[in-house]
Amino acid sequence: MFKNVDPSDVSVKQFVTNKRFTVTDIDSGSGVFGLTGTSSSMYAFAVDTADKTTFTNSTAPFSHSFFHIPVFRQIKHNKAYVL
């Protein structure tokens, strides 16, 4: 047994909610990272020797590394960060 719902019987109202969070620097397992960025050339960038900040986890993936130069360049140049 089916029946079409009349569009006039459908109402959609939106409302905005805010929820307060508190995170710390030891929350890296949840994706909160404190990063460092350094301005430098990407020429001859080598992952083995490049400066990076590494966060470790007790579960896989066991570590995350963020290279300083790409972090800086991404924040400086990427228009994705347009407000």
Place this chain on the structure above:
Amino acid sequence: MYYRDWPNPYNSYCFHSESIRKLHGSLTAITVPREFYGEKINPGSIELTDDSADSTFTIVDDRKGNLYDNNFSSSFAQRSASANGSGSNVGNVFYEHGLLVFTDTGSYSNVGTGKGGDGFQLQFEATQTHYEYEIGVTANEGEFNSTNNISISQNRSGSIRVLEGTTNVKSVFAPGDNPSQGTGSLSSTYTPTEEVEGFATHSEFRPYVTTIGLYNDQNDLLVVGKLGRPIKNDDDLSLKFIVRFDV
């Protein structure tokens, strides 16, 4: 708004509002996952307590994308002390991206790195828009006054007929020869009843509405609404149910 090279390739920035952008040779940043901040960080809600230096910094935002030390709120308000290291302008926040960038290279150069005694603690409000759907479902007089519920089927008979010779009887779960005891062997045939229980043939019999399902145009069941108590679907009345849910 974004950092960019033009016209000064080393420390210029682009702005079209009251946001102050100063990018030097290094920065620190705190990234917050989208699962926490939702659509954006609520402007004006940021409070960062950082112990990366000898003293504890309390850094807040001004709702316009600027981060400053709360101890320098007076000079920040006057825009009189925006020099590097002054605390009146330590960086920027990108609300829609959950990104706090600290561009000060002086006293605040280690903010957000977790260095120092107690690292940092960041408080913020996530913003998320929710939608409240309210859908009126009408059962006019004489509509939805029958039921397929197995409870009206005689002896709770199923509707599947199992013919003699069906090779995989188990797949249709034909009742056994002693189903009330839960024992016996499966029957080789099954004939569903075409009758309903006596109470369902009464002239005053009306089904009760217990559940309302909402489907999309592809007949996918999207929403199931359960009534607080069953409502008798009287033939003489038009009933309207309001299904309300938030997403």
